[in-house]
Amino acid sequence: MPEYSVADIRYIIRADDFHKMYGFARNLRERVLLTLLWLTGARTSEILNLKKKDIQIEEDRIRFSILTEKLPKGKFVVERRNLILKVGREEYYIKDLEQYLSRLKDESKLFSFTRRTMVNIIHRISNAALGITLCPYNFRHSRMTLLTEAGYRDEELMRFKGCRSLDGVRPYQHARKVEYDIEVSA
Secondary structure (H helix, E strand, C coil): CCHHHCCCCCCCCCHHHHHHHHHHCCHHHHHHHHHHHHCCCCHHHHHHHEHHHHHEECCCCCCEEEEEEEECCCCEEEEEEEEECCCCCCHHHHHHHHHHHHCCCCCEECCCCCCHHHHHHHHHHHHHHCCCCCCCCHHHHHHHHHHCHHHHHCEEEHHHCCCHHHEEEEHHHHHHCCCCCCCCCC
């Protein structure tokens, strides 16, 4: 996976990092790209396959219909997963998303650039905003880690990530905040 070679894929993007990066985006398209990566934790290919009709913005939530195409264990799988995220329409990044979507036709893809271009955009913005090189995968890894830290169950994480087995969410179990009440008697 070449885009990871210069990126720190262990870095967890927090909300303040997202907002800093958002401020360094050059245009509306880049801001929308950051928003989609941040909110959905989707794969690069899933973001590049998104069409206007795949996103419905309501007053207090956004619905994403994400198309997944992958090769798990020797077979090609195409499936669609629906994410419903509670995000208010009043958020500045949602307003930008609405503005961007208003310019597109329903069947239009959101972005007409390549995977390499997306990686280059994220490299540039993360270097400028945070002083480190990140890649689109950092958003996926970060979203899953943050959901795990928030206490989401394994089944919810699997649905969100678009995976079918616990193997897909096990790497994030280290993030669980677990406290043990242990009585030690003398």
